[in-house]
Each structure stands twice: as structure tokens, then as C-alpha cells.
Amino acid sequence: MATAAFPGERPDRLEEACAVFGVYAPGEDVARLTCFGLQALQHRGQESAGITVGDGDTILIHKDLGLVDQVFDEDVLSHLKGDFAIGHTRYSTAGGGGWTAAQPHVSAIDDELIALAHNGTLVDTLPQRAWLANEGVQLYGHTDSEVAARTIGVDTRRTGHIRSGIRLMMQQLHGAYAIVLVTPVALYAFRDPNGIRPLSLGQLPDGRGWVVASETCGLDAVGAEFVRDIEPGEILKVSAAGLESEQGAKPGRRASCIFEYVYFARPDSVLDGDVVYHARRRMGRILAREAPVDADYVLGVPDSGVPPALGYAAESGLEYCDGIVKNRYVGRTFIQPTQEMRQMGIRIKLNPLPSIIRGKRLVVIDDSIVRGNTSKKLVEMLRQAGAAEVHLRIVSPEVMWPCFYGIDTDTQDQLISANMSHDEVCAHIGCDSLAFISLAGLHEAIHAEHGGFCDACFSGDYPVAIPESLQRKSFLPGQCVSK
Ligand code: SF4
Structure with missing residues (x-):
């Protein structure tokens, strides 16, 4: 992942x-x-x-x-x-x-x-x-x-x-x-x-x-x-x-x-009584209801975008297809990028199937947009493969706030949604349309035995107080949370 x-x-x-x-x-x-x-x-x-x-x-x-x-x-x-x-x-x-x-x-x-x-x-x-x-x-x-x-x-x-x-x-x-x-x-x-x-x-x-x-x-x-x-x-x-x-x-x-369900956890894991795979499919269904679009195919960005893409397709009646193939053998630990590799960009890891994509209107389901660089490259790659339209649908809300609980986004300035309007993010990424699942929709998709989630990266509602000194270092000027 x-x-x-x-x-x-x-x-x-x-x-x-x-x-x-x-x-x-x-x-x-x-x-x-x-x-x-x-x-x-x-x-x-x-x-x-x-x-x-x-x-x-x-x-x-x-x-x-x-x-x-x-x-x-x-x-x-x-x-x-x-x-x-x-x-x-x-x-x-x-x-x-x-x-x-x-x-x-x-x-x-x-x-x-x-x-x-x-x-x-x-x-x-x-x-x-x-x-x-x-x-x-x-x-x-x-x-x-x-x-x-x-x-x-x-x-x-x-x-x-x-x-x-x-x-x-x-x-x-x-x-x-x-x-x-x-x-x-x-x-x-x-x-x-x-x-x-x-x-x-x-x-x-x-x-x-x-x-x-x-x-x-x-x-x-x-x-x-x-x-x-x-x-x-x-x-x-x-x-x-x-x-x-x-x-x-x-x-x-x-x-x-709550992000464990969206992306971190493996789909075959059970968190608080809910199977992650099923939660992801429900996210896709809810997103299809919240943000429908007329298209030829639904694609999921491997791996975590695939179950919600199947859910989106089932709910919308659109056909699902495996239009993006992931190279499972590329790690990121030891191979240092050369300039040439940078130009190859995302295709080292993900490669589209032009024979499926060419001339088609695509709904592409991904788990999140954090900094925006991968989504931009993904859309470019799909257009180069001949996609007629690319509609990006994201099964998490906009990531607006940094995480201080074990995830590597500790400053707000690196979060694209905290720095640009929705339309600006869409234009930056270069897709035909962009929609995120609502926070209520994400909660609805998860059938956990114990309610009670941290969703601070979407809501700013931090369950463990963030000291003001850390807020000053990590938040954009003028932004703060009361806890
Ligand atoms: S802020 Fe909360 S929901 Fe977001 S990644 Fe961190 S722990 Fe998870």
C-alpha cells in the first residue's frame, strides 16, 4: 500500500x-x-x-x-x-x-x-x-x-x-x-x-x-x-x-x-467488528449516491481504491473495469529516484490499460488526496492513455488538518485542501470533476461495534489536546482549534 x-x-x-x-x-x-x-x-x-x-x-x-x-x-x-x-x-x-x-x-x-x-x-x-x-x-x-x-x-x-x-x-x-x-x-x-x-x-x-x-x-x-x-x-x-x-x-x-478503514488497514482485517473490505465497498456506494456522474467505466486506484470502486459501480449501475494495473514489486525503501525515474513518475508503480481506457469517460475512485501530486500524475497518465473524461471521486473527505497521532502529515501547509478551494484543487489536478465523500457519509459506511472515531484530519476535532505551541508550528496562520 x-x-x-x-x-x-x-x-x-x-x-x-x-x-x-x-x-x-x-x-x-x-x-x-x-x-x-x-x-x-x-x-x-x-x-x-x-x-x-x-x-x-x-x-x-x-x-x-x-x-x-x-x-x-x-x-x-x-x-x-x-x-x-x-x-x-x-x-x-x-x-x-x-x-x-x-x-x-x-x-x-x-x-x-x-x-x-x-x-x-x-x-x-x-x-x-x-x-x-x-x-x-x-x-x-x-x-x-x-x-x-x-x-x-x-x-x-x-x-x-x-x-x-x-x-x-x-x-x-x-x-x-x-x-x-x-x-x-x-x-x-x-x-x-x-x-x-x-x-x-x-x-x-x-x-x-x-x-x-x-x-x-x-x-x-x-x-x-x-x-x-x-x-x-x-x-x-x-x-x-x-x-x-x-x-x-x-x-x-x-x-x-477512521482513516484505518479508508486506507491504512488491510481489507481482510476486522476493526471494531467491521470488515474493512465491506466498509470500503459501502463507502463507494454512498459516494455514488452523493456524487453521481455519467460515465462509461468505474476504475479503482489499486489497492485501496478497488473495493470502493466496486461499491460505486454496484450502486450507480456503471460497469467496473480494471483499467489501472499496479506493479506490486516496487518498494520505496531502497531505490533512490534518479531524474530519469522522476520523469517516468507514477508509471513505475501504476500503469493504465489504454485498450480499455481510450475514448472512455472514467469515474476514478481513490482513497484520499493529501498533497495532490499523485492525483495530478494519475490524471495525466489516464489522459495520455486516451481517456475522454476523468471524474475523480474520493472516499474520504478533504484532508484539512494535520495528524499528530502517528501519521506523517504534521503540518497544514502540505495539505492541498487546506491551501486551495475545491475548484482550485480540481483545476490543479486536471480532472473534469472532483468530489469527496461527506464526513457523515464516511461515518455511515462504517458499521463498527463501538462508535467513536477520530476524524480530526477532516474535522479539526482532536480527541487528544494539541498544545498551542504545536498548533503554532503546525497550523496555517490564523487557524487553531480550541482543544
Ligand atoms: S487525525 Fe485522526 S483520523 Fe486522521 S489520520 Fe490521524 S488519527 Fe486518523
Whole structure:
């Protein structure tokens, strides 16, 4: 699902921060299970991958830059022996990229090692960095995950109980987090009080162990059966004593990231009881009712535009066709763009089928428009392939506000819809017409068991307060939100 217009370019989508995975299964090859889980979750981050195992005495770690199957081979996995493991794939948002930011993040609490893997972003960690400095704690990197780990260490050292350290972290740090953590003897999983980023619990067959994963597709990959989601503010501990749960922080306003349904999550994942694929099809149906257009074909921009395109076609009665083919083997991690590649642009990744498109009026369904550069290239590409008309239909509302909860849009000036009128965006992209699903329509499309979403990037209604200092840096002049 990486959506850079071409390899190496900053992607023109909201990009997910990370995936986390954890397994407690003594007697099983936990490193391999974690590797399988991370491969299923690869779409949530492609910059680095890492696994830490615990064996009752200590923890062992291997992490590196690259995709999961580039970082782990037979030799590496054969040396990661233990009873439980956590894993992580990273797309950098807070703290930059590079090897030092790769996770799991390892730190020491006195002579005991812990490792932590984090999906999400903590809002404004500067005050906490100052607090840690005051406590005599030195930070070695710039990531918010290290701030979380060091904060946990402070109270664990005082009380001798890591759960007390996790509780303190949950009280002192705010934002979005789904975290898995290992000590030499236990696996922990905990989630922010608003439940912004997803985290699910599953069980291996025949009671062989427990699994946690950012998405249920990670559970499926290792044959685990979905049990339930980790609750907002919950701390789950898995050890030789079994499964233990406690409320680490009072639950806040429920605010699952609505963009998970639009784009981040895999279509075969189930979020809050709703299958992402079906939610996307319903988005397409609603968009067809809200923004109909007379055309010959409906096309979906692979991958996440395809299910809503099928929904749009079914609702409108127009014919769906696969007029855009995606090259599934182009990553964006290691191939640096040359000038020549830039000129090739989007076609390295997406290629139209002129024999289908030529002379046709197209409705093109895409998941979002963030910076606008990919949409512009897409429309140009379709016109070059002979499209008579290109009507762009987007299954998310206009992205007007930056995200501070684990997505790489932290300033409003990079958001095309915050800087141009609807007509200007349409003219800039070069399509014949442009329409976005309404926010009410997007909510209607999602049949989650638990209502309560974060939709701040569309509405500016932030579930976790954004400090004014951050607003001043991130918002356009004159824009602010009250929270
Ligand atoms: S602002 Fe909220 S809805 Fe938008 S991407 Fe961030 S967490 Fe998701």
C-alpha cells in the first residue's frame, strides 16, 4: 500500500506509522511466528523491521532497515530462541528514520532489559523529556518511543513493578499508542485511553499461546483466532501465570482512527467488528449516491481504491473495469529516484490499460488526496492513455488538518485542501470533476461495534489536546482549534 508517486519520493498519502505484533507461546518457534505476523502487517511500515524474544532469563533482539524478508532469514531466526516475542515494522513519523529509530527499542531498568515496540505518536514529548532529565535519565535518541520506555523505567525502578511504570507512562504521556513490551519473563500489550490505533488479541489453536497484533490479518497469518480488541487504556500481561488484565488509565472519549478503514488497514482485517473490505465497498456506494456522474467505466486506484470502486459501480449501475494495473514489486525503501525515474513518475508503480481506457469517460475512485501530486500524475497518465473524461471521486473527505497521532502529515501547509478551494484543487489536478465523500457519509459506511472515531484530519476535532505551541508550528496562520 505504499503510495509514493514513484520509488523514493515522499508518499502522497497519509502514511501509517508502524505495526506491532506479540506472541506468548512457550515451546513454539516464536521468532518465526512473529516474522509471519510482521509480513502480514508489512503495509503499515517498510523502513525497518525488528524482533525481540524473551526466554525467561534475558531478551535477544535483531532489527535492521528494510522489509521483513530482507531483515530476517533462516540464520537470524534460528538464533532468536525464546518463549515469547514482540515485533515491529516502522514508517517514521516522530523522531526521524534510520537504524537508531528502528524498533523494538531496548533499554535497561537497572540490570534488567526491556524492549518496547510502538505504533502511534505521543503528542508533544518536550515536557516529558525535561521531566526525565530532572529525574537524571539520559535520552540517547529522538523518538517518542524512547521517551515512553524511559518513563516506564523510572517508576519501575522506584516500585519494582513494571505495571506501575506502564501506568505512570499512561498518565504522563498523551497521544496515540498501541505498545507491546517484553521483559525477560513476560509480554505486555497496552493501548492509549482513546483507542486511536488498533490492537487485537488472538489465541493460537489448542491453547498453545496468545497473540497480539495491530490488525487481525496479523492474527490470521499465524493461525490465531481473534478473541477481542485490547480496550482503550487497558494493560494486558501474558506470562507463565496466564493472561492478566487491568485498566492502566481511565478510558477517554473513544476515538478509533477512521482513516484505518479508508486506507491504512488491510481489507481482510476486522476493526471494531467491521470488515474493512465491506466498509470500503459501502463507502463507494454512498459516494455514488452523493456524487453521481455519467460515465462509461468505474476504475479503482489499486489497492485501496478497488473495493470502493466496486461499491460505486454496484450502486450507480456503471460497469467496473480494471483499467489501472499496479506493479506490486516496487518498494520505496531502497531505490533512490534518479531524474530519469522522476520523469517516468507514477508509471513505475501504476500503469493504465489504454485498450480499455481510450475514448472512455472514467469515474476514478481513490482513497484520499493529501498533497495532490499523485492525483495530478494519475490524471495525466489516464489522459495520455486516451481517456475522454476523468471524474475523480474520493472516499474520504478533504484532508484539512494535520495528524499528530502517528501519521506523517504534521503540518497544514502540505495539505492541498487546506491551501486551495475545491475548484482550485480540481483545476490543479486536471480532472473534469472532483468530489469527496461527506464526513457523515464516511461515518455511515462504517458499521463498527463501538462508535467513536477520530476524524480530526477532516474535522479539526482532536480527541487528544494539541498544545498551542504545536498548533503554532503546525497550523496555517490564523487557524487553531480550541482543544
Ligand atoms: S487525525 Fe485522526 S483520523 Fe486522521 S489520520 Fe490521524 S488519527 Fe486518523
